[in-house]
Amino acid sequence: MDHEKVNILLVDDQPAKLLAYEVILKELGENLVVASSGREALEVLLKTEIAVILVDVCMPELDGFELAAMIREHPRFQKTAMIFISAIQVSDIDRLRGYEMGAVDYVPVPVVPEVLRAKVKVFAELYRKTRELERLNQDLEDRVRARTAELENSTAKLRESEERRSMAIAAGKMGSWDWDWVSGDWMWDDGQYRIFGVDPENFEVNPANVQALLHPDDVDQLRKAIAEFNKGTRAYETEFRIVRPDGEVRWCVGTAAATADPNGRVVRVSGVTVDITERKRAEERQNLLAREVDHRAKNALALAQSIVRLTRADEMKAYVNAVEGRINALARVHTILSLSSWQGAELSRLIDEELAPYSPGGQIKLAGPEVQLLPATAQTLALALHELFTNSAKYGALSTRSGRLVIGWQAENDLLTLTWEETGGPQVRTPKSRGFGTRSLLASVESQLGGQAQFDWRSEGLLCRLEVPLTRKSAPTSAAQDKFEASTSPELQRASG
Known part of the structure; x- marks a missing residue:
């Protein structure tokens, strides 16, 4: 049969x-x-x-x-x-x-x-x-x-109540819902209320109230879904934003499936909503990080290009040593900034990294509070400190065992003042012309950071005073680089490494 x-x-x-x-x-x-x-x-x-x-x-x-x-x-x-x-x-x-x-x-x-x-x-x-x-x-x-x-009305309500009870699809930030296409009635489970940030006791689920919680730019997604179901589509998925009553914006992905009667007309739509806000934020952070890495890489390459282009020396070995030293200084501050996710760097950490190769023993004394530097300030100041240490190791207090170096700093009213004082080294004479190290230090501090650098070539040792704003943002790399190169180019032929 x-x-x-x-x-x-x-x-x-x-x-x-x-x-x-x-x-x-x-x-x-x-x-x-x-x-x-x-x-x-x-x-x-x-x-x-x-x-x-x-x-x-x-x-x-x-x-x-x-x-x-x-x-x-x-x-x-x-x-x-x-x-x-x-x-x-x-x-x-x-x-x-x-x-x-x-x-x-x-x-x-x-x-x-x-x-x-x-x-x-x-x-x-x-x-x-x-x-x-x-x-x-x-x-x-x-x-x-x-x-x-x-009796018919009572039986129908009982059946609808049972059919609309949401199934717990998965734990976490998920919710399920049912929409009676004919009567317009909605049924949400606890997860759905939680995602939308509303109280089941005080929130009436109806098209008007639901639409009011949608982000204004995403309301058309709801209209599009309704139009698709009316055309015969049986499943639909889309991403959209909601605005909770407290103003918080959340990203969601919604999946819906339609149930039709024997004539092919939609009678009910059931669906699942998943809160994907954290995933969206992670994607935004990843995109931001990619752009930041690209930006930082271009900055680092620009600085390295400047170092290679402007460094001069009488022989190749001295040239190589000078370039390597400056690029290593740039690499060290890059590492420090990377560890902080490019939030900034401690001044004392920059100084420690630069003085480490010299094994100073008791020759160097440091005095100053913890000062957090912006990334651009940290990069520029690290190169300036490298030039001071290199000059001191070649010609100043760090070139002899009897030499002494005191580095002190303080921060007041968003202004960093750093003092570099050398004593006990070879007798110092005021140079007739500034070498590349001195000129690059002046250019970086004054042109890029908007600060001041003062040198006092005392016979007993160099006294240098740097004043650097802590809150001023550096100029765009290209502009700062132009200023840097312009300030150093007149004496390129006479510059030493």
Whole structure:
């Protein structure tokens, strides 16, 4: 006798096993629907009426037990027959757990085709009979509804209340919802209220109130989704923003599936909302970091280019040493800034990095508070300190064991004042012309940072005073570089390394 075919859902992560089940069950003449994961099975269940579910116990992400628990939480699937297939020996405790999760039977592996067909056939027939009874019962309800409007209304509300109860799809920042396309009624679960930042007790879910929570620039997404469903689309996904009552903007991704009546008209839309704000923020941080890295790399290359272009020396070895020293100084401050995610650098750390190669013993004394420098200020000041240390090691206090160096600094009213005082070294004479180191120090401090550099070539040792603003932002790299090169170019032919 011809009968209406029912849908049998086969769930297994291994294609070979799914194919084997299809071959075994093909003789039943029913509709076989396959799903390769628990999540795919849930999507099928939301869109299709299923009579029997054949599910593998061992699967990644959602195993058979977890999938069964999620299916049973939804009112539409509380009586759906589920048969577990297990490739391992199932203990009584495992069987009991399976029955508690909603299983109606177990089939061990290797599967005996005749046994599997017989079990599935029994439940398929039971489902068919149940559906026939439901149809007969519906006819009876229609007669009663025609006579008693109050009873019909009460029954409809009870059914709608059960159907609209949201299924807990996953823990975390997710929510599910149902929208009755005919009446316009909405039903949200707790996750949906939490995402939108509203109180279930005080918030009425209706199209107007929902639209009011959407970001003004994303309201068209809702209109577009409605238009797509009216055109016959059965599934829709989009990203959108919401504005919570407290003003916080959150990013979400929404997935919706439509249910149609026999005439193809949409009667209900169910969906899931996922809060992806943290992912969006991470993407923004990543993009910002990429741009920052590009910007910093260009700055570093520009400085290195200047160092190579402007450094002069009488012989190649001296030239190489001078260039390497300056680029190493730039690399050291780059490392310090990288460790702070380019938030800034401590002045004392810059000084420690520069004096480390000299093993000064008791020759150097430092005195000053902790001062945080902006990245651009730290880079420029690091190169200036490198020139002072290099000059002192070649010609000044650090060139002899008897020499002494005192570096002191203080910060007041957003102005850093650093004093460099050398004593006990070789006798100092005021230079007839400034070398590249002195000129580059002046150019970087004055042109790039808007500060001042003063030199007093005392006979007992150099006294240098640097004044640097702490809050002023440096000029764009290209402009600052032009000033730097312009200030050093007149004496390039006479400059020493």
